[in-house]
Amino acid sequence: MTALQSFVQAGARRALVLLPGAQMHPPHIVQAGLPAALAASGVPLDLHLPDLHLDPTASRDAVHELLEQVLAPLRPRYAALWLGGISLGGLLALRCAQRAPDGLRGLCLLAPYPGSRLTTNAIERAGGPQAWQATPAQAQDVEFQLWQDARAGRPDLPAFIGWGQGDRFAASMAALAACLPRAHAAQAPHGHDWNAWLPLWRDFLAWLPKGER
Incomplete structure (x- = not known):
């Protein structure tokens, strides 16, 4: 099993697996204050931070490895x-939920990477996700597959999606959130950084459905 840095509360029956971003490790999330904010919130939720660095756009099947190495041992x-x-990490989490939603209760996506500029610009030039039609080459690309599935309403799960107002991909994240049928979109000041992500994390904890607490 992949190494996890875990923050476990007595009697918690809910858990969140939070995937770090590129060039990020669990200690960065701890130093940013996310576990401390969780403890202060009083929300009974276990937090697991895997040190699993998988690029969902690479040739390896990152979703399969996430399912087998991290999620399968925790589900029971x-x-x-x-x-x-x-x-x-948000892109990988969303792609995993699109391909294998069974066993997942919901998503927490903090500034999820919506794809490269080549991807987002192609969709924008077509008139947005609903107007865009994938070429044969795009249909084989992981980033475009994510948008295809999102446009089709997948995954049909509660999803908190938050981003900084100054994030360079803010418009694409808003378009992505608009595609998902059960998404809750939130914004915070600042950009693609912890100044935005920590307040958004607190917003997620306040939003988390009471039945899930």
């Missing part, structure tokens, strides 16, 4: 398992 322990991620 909880009544509800949430999946989340920051930046590139």
Whole structure:
């Protein structure tokens, strides 16, 4: 099993697996104050931070490895398992939920990477996600597949999606959130950084459905 840095509360029956972003490790999330904010919130939720660095756009099947190495060992322990991620980790979390939603209760996506400029510009030039039609080459690309599935309403799960107002991909994140049928979109000041992500994390904890607490 992949190494996890875990913050476990007595009696918690819910858990969130939060995937770090690119060039990010669990200690960065701890130093940013996310576990401390969780403890201060009083929300009974276990937090698991895997040191699993998978690029969902690479040739390896990152979703399969996430399912087998991280999620499968945790599922028997909880009544509800949430999946989340920051930046590139958010892309992987969303792609995993699109391909294998069974066993997941919801998503927490903090500034989820919506794809490269080549991807987002192609969709924008077409008139947005609903007007865009994938070429044969795009249909084989992970980033475009994410948008295809999102446009089709997948995953049909509660999803908190938050981003900084100054994030360079803010418009694409808003378009992505608009595609998902059960998304809750939130914004915070600042950009693609912890100044935005920590307040958004607190917003997620306040939004987390009471039935999931």
